[in-house]
Amino acid sequence: MRLALEPRAERSAAIAIASPLIAIAFTLVTMAVLFAIIGKNPLAALWVYFIDPLSDAYSLQEIVVKATPLVMIALGLSLCYLANVWNIGAEGQFLIGAVAGSWLAVKTNGTGAGHWVMPAMLVLGALGGALYALIPAICRVRFGASEILTSLMLVYVADLFLDYLVRGPWRDPKGYNFPTTPDFDPVATVPILIEGSRVHAGALIALLAVAAAMLVLGRTIKGFEIKVVGSAPKAARFGGFNAGQLAILTFLVSGALAGLSGIIEVAGPVGNLRPNISPGYGFTAIIVAFLGRLNPIGILIAGLFLALTFIGGEQAQISMRIPLDLTKVFQGILLFYVLACDSLILYRLRLIPGHGKAAYGTP
Amino acid sequence: MARQLMGLLEAIILAVLAASTPLLLAAAGELVAERAGVLNLGVEGMMIMGAACGFAGAYVAGSTLVGALCGMLAGTALAAIFALLTLGLAVNQVATGLALTILGIGLSGLIGAGFVGEKIVPAPQLHLPFLTDLPFVGRILFGQDAFVYLSLALIAAIWWFIYRTRAGLVLRAVGDNHASAHALGYPVLTIRTVAVLFGGACAGLGGAYLPLAYTPFFIPGMTAGRGWIALALVVFASWLPGRLVAGAYLFGAVTILQLHAQGAGFGIPSQLMSSLPYLATILVLVVISRARGTLRSASPASLGLVFVPDR
Numbered sequence: 155m156r157l158a159l160e161p162r163a164e165r166s167a168a169i170a171i172a173s174p175l176i177a178i179a180f181t182l183v184t185m186a187v188l189f190a191i192i193g194k195n196p197l198a199a200l201w202v203y204f205i206d207p208l209s210d211a212y213s214l215q216e217i218v219v220k221a222t223p224l225v226m227i228a229l230g231l232s233l234c235y236l237a238n239v240w241n242i243g244a245e246g247q248f249l250i251g252a253v254a255g256s257w258l259a260v261k262t263n264g265t266g267a268g269h270w271v272m273p274a275m276l277v278l279g280a281l282g283g284a285l286y287a288l289i290p291a292i293c294r295v296r297f298g299a300s301e302i303l304t305s306l307m308l309v310y311v312a313d314l315f316l317d318y319l320v321r322g323p324w325r326d327p328k329g330y331n332f333p334t335t336p337d338f339d340p341v342a343t344v345p346i347l348i349e350g351s352r353v354h355a356g357a358l359i360a361l362l363a364v365a366a367a368m369l370v371l372g373r374t375i376k377g378f379e380i381k382v383v384g385s386a387p388k389a390a391r392f393g394g395f396n397a398g399q400l401a402i403l404t405f406l407v408s409g410a411l412a413g414l415s416g417i418i419e420v421a422g423p424v425g426n427l428r429p430n431i432s433p434g435y436g437f438t439a440i441i442v443a444f445l446g447r448l449n450p451i452g453i454l455i456a457g458l459f460l461a462l463t464f465i466g467g468e469q470a471q472i473s474m475r476i477p478l479d480l481t482k483v484f485q486g487i488l489l490f491y492v493l494a495c496d497s498l499i500l501y502r503l504r505l506i507p508g509h510g511k512a513a514y515g516t517p
Numbered sequence: 518m519a520r521q522l523m524g525l526l527e528a529i530i531l532a533v534l535a536a537s538t539p540l541l542l543a544a545a546g547e548l549v550a551e552r553a554g555v556l557n558l559g560v561e562g563m564m565i566m567g568a569a570c571g572f573a574g575a576y577v578a579g580s581t582l583v584g585a586l587c588g589m590l591a592g593t594a595l596a597a598i599f600a601l602l603t604l605g606l607a608v609n610q611v612a613t614g615l616a617l618t619i620l621g622i623g624l625s626g627l628i629g630a631g632f633v634g635e636k637i638v639p640a641p642q643l644h645l646p647f648l649t650d651l652p653f654v655g656r657i658l659f660g661q662d663a664f665v666y667l668s669l670a671l672i673a674a675i676w677w678f679i680y681r682t683r684a685g686l687v688l689r690a691v692g693d694n695h696a697s698a699h700a701l702g703y704p705v706l707t708i709r710t711v712a713v714l715f716g717g718a719c720a721g722l723g724g725a726y727l728p729l730a731y732t733p734f735f736i737p738g739m740t741a742g743r744g745w746i747a748l749a750l751v752v753f754a755s756w757l758p759g760r761l762v763a764g765a766y767l768f769g770a771v772t773i774l775q776l777h778a779q780g781a782g783f784g785i786p787s788q789l790m791s792s793l794p795y796l797a798t799i800l801v802l803v804v805i806s807r808a809r810g811t812l813r814s815a816s817p818a819s820l821g822l823v824f825v826p827d828r
Contacts, residue, residue: 299799
């Protein structure tokens with residue numbers, strides 16, 4: 155007896171919808187086991203992780219705040235992954251976007267500049283992220299270098315560059331030697347949407363991005379080209395689609411979205427430029443993209459769900475002393491289950507009777 | 518003066534050897550997995566788990582050997598998850614590798630949290646009477662820890678296996694054309710599983726080297742991208758074991774030289790120096806990928822492709 159994969163004649167629509175839910179269910183069971191292993195009450199821990207944050211207004215607002223960058227970055231990444239291009243350096247593009255936009259905030263700090271500053275910062279942030287994403291795209295299209303490795307290496311470089319700026323030239327002289335820029339002026343900050351909360355206009359931009367992605371993927375030729383290049387490269391070549399150009403385009407768009415979310419993050423919830431502005435949004439967004447099945451609406455829901463795990467993780471750390479690293483473990487396990495369940499859309503598991511070895515002859 | 522210079526040179530070479538060894542170990546395992554046609558991007562995750570479990574094992578048992586074994590076991594366990602998904606369930610290898618890295622970083626933080634700030638006795642170094650005391654070459658050739666010698670022996674063994682044994686030939690066949698290998702009756706998925714597990718053990722050992730010999734303590738995230746650099750090294754080496762040694766020592770040298778340059782302080786920001794290994798990786802990838810046509814490359818033709826055997 156052995157298990158074997160068998161290709162399905164058609165994609166299973168039922169499993170396509172159910173797979174993220176099955177994956178989440180499996181993840182919750184695994185998490186319960188993990189909680190038990192580290193000596194915490196599994197049910198109480200799951201409650202703190204996933205239910206408590208939904209029951210008070212502050213946590214709900216925080217979920218929106220955390221979901222904003224996740225959704226924006228994941229939308230861009232989903233375009234890349236649909237086109238079978240592997241941008242995994244969104245974290246770096248996020249940081250460079252934050253740096254590029256902050257440049258204007260630092261330069262105009264205290265000069266009484268007008269209301270043009272914030273929009274200009276957003277443009278600079280998107281531009282910075284896009285240009286930073288262009289490096290791995292060109293390395294891949296022009297020289298054939300793996301975009302996976304180059305885009306990831308650039309994350310470390312971006313991190314060090316940001317660190318240099320806030321400890322060196324951009325450090326606030328009145329900041330008691332802390333490695334931060336001065337607090338941004340009001341004209342250089344993203345406006346708050348709900349009075350008295352931290353929910354900012356970035357959430358609207360994220361929703362706009364979701365709508366735009368739906369439009370591009372569902373209604374435009376470019377969106378169609380992206381999907382064909384990724385799923386049927388040979389057909390795309392016959393159709394005359396330029397795969398290299400699309401790789402550069404998807405990298406530019408995902409870099410711009412990551413950069414934009416980076417500057418929104420520092421000009422919004424953070425308030426100035428400093429190290430550690432991201433708890434790994436760029437990497438978590440990869441999970442968001444897959445959990446959302448590379449679909450804009452799916453990504454919106456998945457982004458909210460993963461934001462919940464960030465908040466739940468923080469609360470579990472405070473109230474139950476559960477290590478924060480468990481959130482990363484959770485996210486990794488979730489991605490495993492999502493990928494495994496996705497496989498069942500295309501294949502079915504079959505129990506094959508008889509001796510496993512019999513299928514192979516001896517050469 | 519000359520003696521001082523020799524002393525500095527000796528110190529640099531010793532440091533380069535130590536910095537290169539974890540890269541060489543991890544890259545050697547990945548090379549075997551990739552020659553079998555599997556791209557496991559989870560090297561970073563397997564290394565950091567190797568570091569955490571290796572330190573935990575060495576601390577609890579008070580033995581470097583136990584630590585090394587724990588590291589290898591941790592790497593193998595993660596690789597088994599990877600094999601189950603990519604080979605058993607035909608999941609995309611890139612995405613699974615990323616998941617493995619995310620999981621590894623999280624789990625290692627969880628396991629290592631209790632050991633941060635603890636110290637262990639670093640791995641002993643060889644000492645041969647007379648030979649190790651030779652000036653200059655003595656410590657470089659005869660005064661290393663077991664990992665350094667093991668990493669070089671491993672490369673030699675892999676070279677011999679890939680090019681001089683029938684099993685190595687089959688492994689290459691599986692990596693170059695899985696459909697043909699399957700048609701000839703070779704168990705493609707089994708061979709790939711073994712290769713992936715071997716890669717995991719090597720990555721775990723490379724990770725364990727860091728807290729067991731390089732610095733005798735554990736810090737979360739101490740691999741600092743070495744797993745990704747190891748992946749790039751395999752490309753740099755054009756999938757040839759011999760070139761892997763040159764590549765690993767070159768990268769070790771870049772790491773050490775930038776540290777020395779930071780110490781000397783030429784007025785260059787330390788962050789710029791710290792980013793040199795990463796920038797060098799990008800540069801090398803571009804140059805190597807561009808020259809792939811002219812350089813002899815053993816790039817496996819089925820690398821990263823999903824294989825589901827038909828019946």
